[in-house]
Amino acid sequence: MSQFNLATTNYNDDMNTYTFAVLPGDGIGPEVMEVALEVLKVSGEKFGFNLDYKNADIGGIAIDNHGLAFPDSTKVICEESDAILFGSVGGPKWENLPPEEQPERAALLPIRKAFSLYANVRPGLLYPQLTDASPLKKERIPSGIDIVCIRELTGGIYFGQPKSTKILPNGQQQAIDTMVYQTSEIERIAQVAIDTARARGSKVCSIDKANVLETSVLWRKVVNDFFEEHAPEVELSHMYVDNAAMQLARDPNQFDVLLTENMFGDILSDEMGVICGSLGMLASASLGANNNSHGHPFGLYEPSGGTAPDIAGMGIANPCAQILSAAMMLRYSFGELKAASAIEKAVEAAVTSGTRTGDIAFGLESVDTVAMGTAVLTNL
Numbered sequence: 200m201s202q203f204n205l206a207t208t209n210y211n212d213d214m215n216t217y218t219f220a221v222l223p224g225d226g227i228g229p230e231v232m233e234v235a236l237e238v239l240k241v242s243g244e245k246f247g248f249n250l251d252y253k254n255a256d257i258g259g260i261a262i263d264n265h266g267l268a269f270p271d272s273t274k275v276i277c278e279e280s281d282a283i284l285f286g287s288v289g290g291p292k293w294e295n296l297p298p299e300e301q302p303e304r305a306a307l308l309p310i311r312k313a314f315s316l317y318a319n320v321r322p323g324l325l326y327p328q329l330t331d332a333s334p335l336k337k338e339r340i341p342s343g344i345d346i347v348c349i350r351e352l353t354g355g356i357y358f359g360q361p362k363s364t365k366i367l368p369n370g371q372q373q374a375i376d377t378m379v380y381q382t383s384e385i386e387r388i389a390q391v392a393i394d395t396a397r398a399r400g401s402k403v404c405s406i407d408k409a410n411v412l413e414t415s416v417l418w419r420k421v422v423n424d425f426f427e428e429h430a431p432e433v434e435l436s437h438m439y440v441d442n443a444a445m446q447l448a449r450d451p452n453q454f455d456v457l458l459t460e461n462m463f464g465d466i467l468s469d470e471m472g473v474i475c476g477s478l479g480m481l482a483s484a485s486l487g488a489n490n491n492s493h494g495h496p497f498g499l500y501e502p503s504g505g506t507a508p509d510i511a512g513m514g515i516a517n518p519c520a521q522i523l524s525a526a527m528m529l530r531y532s533f534g535e536l537k538a539a540s541a542i543e544k545a546v547e548a549a550v551t552s553g554t555r556t557g558d559i560a561f562g563l564e565s566v567d568t569v570a571m572g573t574a575v576l577t578n579l
C-alpha cells in the first residue's frame with residue numbers, strides 16, 4: 200500500500216544524477232534559491248551525486264514573460280524532472296489582477312493538481328536556541344518545538360464541486376463551496392502520517408470536526424480502520440480542529456504528527472509557522488501520487504513563507520527555509536538521507552553558533568542572505 204516509507208528509504212550507493220526543476224518565482228524567491236542551489240551543489244560533491252536542473256518561470260514573473268502564472272513551458276520542464284524546487288510567488292505588482300489570475304491561485308493550485316501533490320509535509324521545528332523567535336512563553340517550550348503537520352492537499356473544500364456564486368431570485372448573492380472526501384483519499388494521506396510517525400515518535404493525532412461535518416465523520420472512521428489494520432503500533436488519537444488550534448498555542452509538543460484535511464491543515468500549519476518563529480526557517484514538502492525515475496515520490500519543495508515584498512531585493516532574506524526545503528527534496532524524492540541530514544545539521548549549527556539573518560537575530564548582529572548561506576556551507 201505504501202508508495203514510500205520514510206523509515207526505510209535507503210541511501211543510494213551509486214553515483215546518481217538527479218533531475219529537478221528550479222522555479223524561483225517572485226520577490227525573495229530568486230535570492231534564497233541561489234543560496235540553496237549552492238548548498239545542494241556542495242552536498243552533491245560531498246556525498247557523491249550529480250544534480251541536473253533547469254530553471255523555469257512561475258507566478259508573477261511567468262505572467263510578465265508568458266502571460267500565464269503556470270505556463271506550459273514550465274509544466275513540461277517539471278514533467279521531465281524528478282522533483283520541483285520552488286521559491287514563492289506573488290506580490291503587489293499582480294494584486295490587481297482578477298483573483299483567478301493572481302500568481303498564487305493561478306500557479307499553486309494548478310501545479311498541485313497537475314502533479315497530484317496530495318500530501319503536504321510541514322515540519323514545525325524551532326531550535327531551543329531560537330525560542331525567542333516564538334510568541335509562546337519560553338517555559339512552555341523549553342527545548343524548542345519539534346512537530347510535523349501532514350495535510351491532505353488535493354481534496355476537500357478547496358477543490359470540491361460545485362463551487363459557484365449566483366444571484367438568487369430575491370436579489371441576494373449566494374456562494375457555494377463543497378467539502379468532499381473519499382475513502383481512498385483519506386487512506387493514502389493516513390499512510391503518509393503513519394510513515395512519518397514511524398520515523399519519529401510513533402504518535403499521530405488526527406484532526407477533524409466530526410461533531411459537525413459529514414466529511415469529518417467519514418475521515419475519523421477511515422483513519423481509525425486504516426490505523427487498526429496497517430499500523431496498530433502507532434498511537435492514534437483524535438481532536439476537533441478548534442481544540443487543536445488552542446492546544447497548539449498552549450502546548451505544541453504534546454503532538455508528534457498531526458494528520459488533517461486540506462482546509463484545517465492550511466490553517467493549523469500556518470499557526471505552526473507562527474509559533475515556530477520566523478517563516479524564514481520553515482520548509483515544506485508536497486509529495487505526489489506518482490514515483491519518480493528513482494523510485495521515490497515526485498515532490499514539490501518550498502519554503503512555508505511567501506515572497507516577503509517588504510524585504511525583497513534587499514539581500515537580507517533568510518535562506519534557511521529554502522535550504523531546508525532542498526534538504527527535504529534530497530530525503531523524500533532522491534533518497535539521499537545522509538546528505539539531507541548533513542544539510543539540516545549544518546543549518547542548525549550555523550544558526551545556533553550565532554550567524555543569523557535579521558528575522559532571527561534578536562539583538563545579535565545580523566548577516567545578509569549570502570553570509571547566512573556561507574555559514575551553512577562552512578558547517579556542511
Ligand code: NAD
Nearest residue numbers: 287288289290303478479504505506507509510516517558
Ligand atoms: P510573507 O510570508 O511573504 O511575509 C510575511 C512576513 O514574514 C514578512 O514580514 C516577511 O518579511 C517575513 N518573511 C517571510 N519569509 C522570510 C524570509 N525568508 N526571511 C526573512 N523574513 C521572511 O507573507 P505575505 O506578506 O502575506 O505575502 C506576500 C506575498 O507572498 C503575497 O503576494 C502572497 O500572495 C505571497 N505568498 C506566496 C506563497 C507561496 O508562494 N507559497 C505563500 C504565502 C504568501
